[in-house]
Amino acid sequence: MNTINFTFTQKIVVAFFILLLSLNFNVYAQGIGVSNYKVYLGVGDYNNKKIIVIRQFSRAGKQFYVGINPNDISTSILSSDQIKVSPSNWQQILIGYKNTPYIKAILAAKQQSFDLQNAGIINGYPADKGIVLTIDLCPSHKPLDRIVFTSLINEFNKYEKPVPIALSITGRFMITHSEDIEWLKNLEKTGYINITWVNHTYNHHFNPKVPLKNNFLLEPGTDLNFEILGTEMALLEKDLKLSAFFRFPGLVSDHQLVEDVTNYGLIPIGSDAWLAKGQVAHNGNIVLIHGNGNEPLGIKEFSNLLQKEKSAVMNKQWLLYDLRENVEDEFENSK
Template structure:
């Protein structure tokens, strides 16, 4: 009787997916990626240094504009007067009063609850919302209907359409074609995506209470969850933002303090549509674009349709996360 051999197809398939993703979309491999705080001058303007890494033997930095919250990747040759700081606390002292630090302080002040810590509501000048779409790990692909509905609704109103995508590493690796499709929407001028750190793995155990789940699970390697995702993003042509969303919107004060110590601004939501929360002017609306939340997607598309007249009168707009926060 022949011995039965355990199939290895799932493992081979995963390796093929990862290999295909890197071979089809990856940029040059980067090394020595780490937190590095400081300030520097770029083209006559002050910028914040948040990370440093090596690419093709040269040093690069992930920087942020303290006024606009826009991030950039710049080489050491492009920056002048680099002043390193030993910690986030030192950076905070030297950036006090900037839009970046105001937003980060606002997020920390709203971080007591177990659920939904961080900034949950924006401050637009007119009626409208800030749309955030979570891409948690899923065997299903991207719900592209969300994005085509957006670009159709705002075709002659807002171009590119601003949207924040909370990205996980496992979704990136499982759905490389979807990431490429999104990048093409950006390069064609249809979307303006703010890429939000949503951790590499997004661990979840349905048998555990919330206070011991997601990033609160014991032995979670927070450094890996945050920095490995940023590394993967940069290697594949995505630009990390200064924003972070907790998996499941679950955290505690200690975890919030640890995340802000990376220089990241936590965001929550006051309108998770699939949970029946209604969008109000200025809401940070949350839906999932990973195929696992059809109710939330349906509700958002219905919201778009209900505001159609206001959209065409430019009285109901979508706001860029970087301008909507305090």
């Protein structure tokens, strides 16, 4: 059982994070109190639906679970009063729920895990007329590229509201961009966008002088437990909804790392259209751009893509698709 343990440096970072939260009363009031956050595997029933439990934590003196509906891959936070959980293990869950979209997606991601880059689910449902848009928010001293979101709202809200977007978020971005996070939350609250928050690790370590095989999460000494659970705790502190999805920093991993991440109950998501790398977006693609101010070329290419498909958007022949629903559809009928 994995319980999050902090090094001295990580404790300083988390303490700073909590201090920042205290400057915003609303976030502070909602977020403080998450403790004993750990991996906990079990199964239970909620609202006549099977739930796979992957986390357990305490808040305000009560015990809570993070649950995943294996049939539609939706997540929920449930108190111990709402669900009775029977402890299990990952192998039993893989066998018992092997025919559900959630487990099928995890198994498919593990099969796509032998290259150094782009492991996991890398393309969406091929029948879709449009794309799944994923925007990475890696650590950055630059502000959020808000123009991406306002452009999406302007282009799609007449035909598709709310606009579905998957945001791959890092813990460090949340620390340094509190105003941007609140701005995004407000866009979602007012019905303009619908966000799937994808775990993109806490620190997103990167050293440009080190080969990829020893970089990002493959850097020796990386605390994967903190990188995953620390990000989830930060999301909870910000009152943001956890998802079942994970994106490797730099899309870099190896087979063992994919195994380790899926053992946390997370589905790795790659991309078959990283626009700044010159990859062209086609129907059904999982498109990747960065919205952290560090990849202007990707923003430009996405703007060009919107202009190219403007007529199709107006005729509802080119849409943005929800990541969770897309993965559910892809694996619901797969063998």
